Amino acid sequence: MSRAQRILVLSGVLLLAITMAFGVGYAIFDEHQTLVGMGEQMAGGFMAAADGDMAAAFVAFDNFGAMGAEYSLEIHSHGHWGMLALILIILGLLIERTGLSEARAVALAWLLALSAILFPLGVILQIGPAATLGKALAVPASAGMVLGLLIAAWCLAKNRT
């Protein structure tokens, strides 16, 4: 295994294991409770409106929106970690066919691996007190992932050997 392959393959498989463990833990400790809570808030909003208490209805819908946003961020983190891990492993298998020098391949591998780890981490950090840090991580990391993939795709397309 070349150095670039080590970075991509090991970080990809590690990320897979982490996101699987995250998925199991999330399903046991958070997902069901969140979905039940969202349902309660939405139903509560309609019931409060039926009671004529529009202020309480709006509060319930705001709570529903906040819980829905949190749920969406958690699901997206889990899904993106899994998909990006697969892409890291595939690119690890293909990296030698890009025709890049060892140093450039290693730099590309680090860009892809760090972006794949930090992008979903930034997404999930947007829940709670570190939301600003989360956005600060997610935006450059997603840009890094797009850039890394474009470089890899360009090199693979160009290098026909």
Next chain:
Amino acid sequence: MLTQVTAAISEHTAPLASDTQRVLAIGGILLIASGMLFGDIFAMFALHPNNARIGAAMYTAAGLIPTGDVDGILAQFMAIGGFLEFRGTKVDTHSHIIHMGYIALLLAMLQPWVALSPRVRHRTAWLFILCAALMPPAIFAIHYVGLAYSPLQDIGWASIFADLFGALLALATVINLYGLWRHVGGRGDGGGTPTYINAVGSGAGRAASRILLVGGLLLLVSGFLYGAGLALYHQFNSAPTEVDILKSIVTAAAAGDRAALDAAFGAFGNFQMLRAINVASHTHINEMGILLLLVSFVQAFVQYPEATRKRWAKLAVVGAFGLPAGILLEIPYGIVGSVIADSAGFLVIVSLMAMLFGLLRYTGASDAGTGGVA
């Protein structure tokens, strides 16, 4: 029994050289094909009617607001909860079968680098495939089993089993990671990239592999850009949010303003449709891209004449592009887009099964000592 080093050497030259690779690769392709078939059936027969039921129940609940019928509203939302669980567990079943198939295929390709004994790798492969095959049915059963006889307040037996299989899948992945770590530490045979992956550009299967590689990369790049565009749109768009629409629904309902209520429900339906289609498009573009890249690795071992291999590769690419395109076309053309998406998905399934058949022909010929690289 092969030794660790001889097994790794043979696995370097062919993707299905060992039983471990065969379990993972064939199991992986079967999982992907069955996951796609499940998705097609779900989309055709369950998704749209279920969405209509959710909308109808919500409309009924809104209609009960002016009468103050809190119990009636609660009953409607209990029904909506059931419909949402029905949909959510089907979507999760579909996505988990396919993702486990992808991971199995990748683990098959990584086997030459997993520095563990062939016996441990073989058992780990079976653990992975069995759990990958059992977890989706457990997820599927969540809606039907519910909380019957469950020892927990929120989680039923089906969820418990799904989580257990998920944990075992993570364990199998960690075992492979440990083997890869040992390889990096110098315990393996020190081999480079499996030769069949680097040989893709030449020899048998070259053209088919190139078609799939280019198609897969184009899809992945498109999927990434689509996702980035979607994130930017959500960041800066000023359209009403789901919460805004819900507030307008109850406000119109409480005022007995039927026209405003219908308009708000129209907006709500449109919001839900756009969100679902955008997420599904983004996901399917990337998933199809990954699938094309994965099958591009093994084209040299799909034992067909070159022209036949190219035909199946082209069909797979057409289907892979057509599936997300059809989903997007649902926005302007409704059911026509769905038919395109389902047909394209079916095309990918057929291509995949044809490739699997070609791989099985190769392994059969190889086992009989009469075959080799097609």
